[in-house]
Amino acid sequence: MYGCAAGCGGPDHAVDTGQVVHLREDPHSIPIELRPYLAELVRRTRTVCGPHLVSVLAVGSLALRDYRHGRSDLDVTVAVEPSLPGPALHDLAGALAHPHLPCPAAGLELVVYGTDFLSRPSGTAGYLLDLNTGPLLPNRADVDAARSPAFWYVIDRSIAHQTGLSLFGRPAREVIAAPERPDLLAAIRASVREHSDGEGHLADNRVLNGCRSVVFCRTGRWMAKRGAAREVALAEEDFRPLIEAAVRSFERPRSSAIPLPAAAVRAFLTWVRERVDQTAARATGT
Structure with a gap:
C-alpha cells in the first residue's frame, strides 16, 4: 500500500504537458464541470502507462447518468496489459493524486486491472491498484487486493460491463467480463x-x-x-x-x-x- 498523503505528490517528469487529449465519449455524456479534469486524467494515464494502456472507463454514477456535483465521487476503471511495469502503478498514483491533479468532485475512486483478470468472470477484488483521492476522500493507494472486501469491486465491474463510458481505448463490454x-x-x-x-x-x-x-x-x-x-x-x-x-x-x-x-x-x-x-x-x- 502506498501512502498517498506522504508519498504521492507525483513525479512531474511522468506527465507530458505537450499532449492534448480529447475524450472518446460524447462530451454531452459528461458533466461540463468534469470534462477538463477527465481529459487530463486520461492524458496522464496514457503518459504513464504508454502502450500498455487498453482502456479508461467512467463507471459508477457517471455511467448511470446520476452524477451529483458536490456529492458524488468519480469512479474510473483503467485496464492495462499485464506487461505494465510494476513501478508504473506508483507513478500513476502520484500523477493522479489530489491536489497534484485537483479533483473537482468529492473524490476520485480509480481502480486499475490487468486485462487478463478482467477478461474472465471473477468474484474476487483482483485489482492492481486501488486509488482513492480528492477533497473529501482520505488519500489511499493500495496494491494488495487480497486484503480488500471483494464485493465493492465485483459490483463495480458488473455496472461497468453494463453501462461503462469509454473515455479512451476499447469499450467496456469488450474488456470487462460480467461477473457470474x-x-x-x-x-x-x-x-x-x-x-x-x-x-x-x-x-x-x-x-x-x-x-x-x-x-x-x-x-x-x-x-x-x-x-x-x-x-x-x-x-x-x-x-x-x-x-x-x-x-x-x-x-x-x-x-x-x-x-x-x-x-x-x-x-x-x-x-x-x-x-x-x-x-x-x-x-x-x-
Missing part, C-alpha cells in the same frame, strides 16, 4: 450487510444503495440510485416516506445531509436483505 450471477448476488448480499452496519456511510446512501440492489434483483439491470428509489417507493408504500427523505438528502452536499431515523433505516435494510436472499435462493434452487 452467484458471485454477483453474494457481493450484493455483502454490500447490504455493510450498509446495515452503517459505519462510515451516510444514511441516505445506505437507503439508496438498498433500493438499487432491490431493483437489480428484480430486473437484472443496474439503475441510478434516484431512479431505483422512485421504483421502490412506488411499489412499497410503507417505505415511501423514508426513501423520499433519502432522495432529498442525496440531492444536497455531503456536509448538509439530512439525518434519517436510524430504526427506519435498519428496518428498510433488513427488508432489502430479505429480498436479496430470496433472489439468491431462487438462483440456486434452494
Whole structure:
C-alpha cells in the first residue's frame, strides 16, 4: 500500500504537458464541470502507462447518468496489459493524486486491472491498484487486493460491463467480463450487510444503495440510485416516506445531509436483505 498523503505528490517528469487529449465519449455524456479534469486524467494515464494502456472507463454514477456535483465521487476503471511495469502503478498514483491533479468532485475512486483478470468472470477484488483521492476522500493507494472486501469491486465491474463510458481505448463490454450471477448476488448480499452496519456511510446512501440492489434483483439491470428509489417507493408504500427523505438528502452536499431515523433505516435494510436472499435462493434452487 502506498501512502498517498506522504508519498504521492507525483513525479512531474511522468506527465507530458505537450499532449492534448480529447475524450472518446460524447462530451454531452459528461458533466461540463468534469470534462477538463477527465481529459487530463486520461492524458496522464496514457503518459504513464504508454502502450500498455487498453482502456479508461467512467463507471459508477457517471455511467448511470446520476452524477451529483458536490456529492458524488468519480469512479474510473483503467485496464492495462499485464506487461505494465510494476513501478508504473506508483507513478500513476502520484500523477493522479489530489491536489497534484485537483479533483473537482468529492473524490476520485480509480481502480486499475490487468486485462487478463478482467477478461474472465471473477468474484474476487483482483485489482492492481486501488486509488482513492480528492477533497473529501482520505488519500489511499493500495496494491494488495487480497486484503480488500471483494464485493465493492465485483459490483463495480458488473455496472461497468453494463453501462461503462469509454473515455479512451476499447469499450467496456469488450474488456470487462460480467461477473457470474452467484458471485454477483453474494457481493450484493455483502454490500447490504455493510450498509446495515452503517459505519462510515451516510444514511441516505445506505437507503439508496438498498433500493438499487432491490431493483437489480428484480430486473437484472443496474439503475441510478434516484431512479431505483422512485421504483421502490412506488411499489412499497410503507417505505415511501423514508426513501423520499433519502432522495432529498442525496440531492444536497455531503456536509448538509439530512439525518434519517436510524430504526427506519435498519428496518428498510433488513427488508432489502430479505429480498436479496430470496433472489439468491431462487438462483440456486434452494
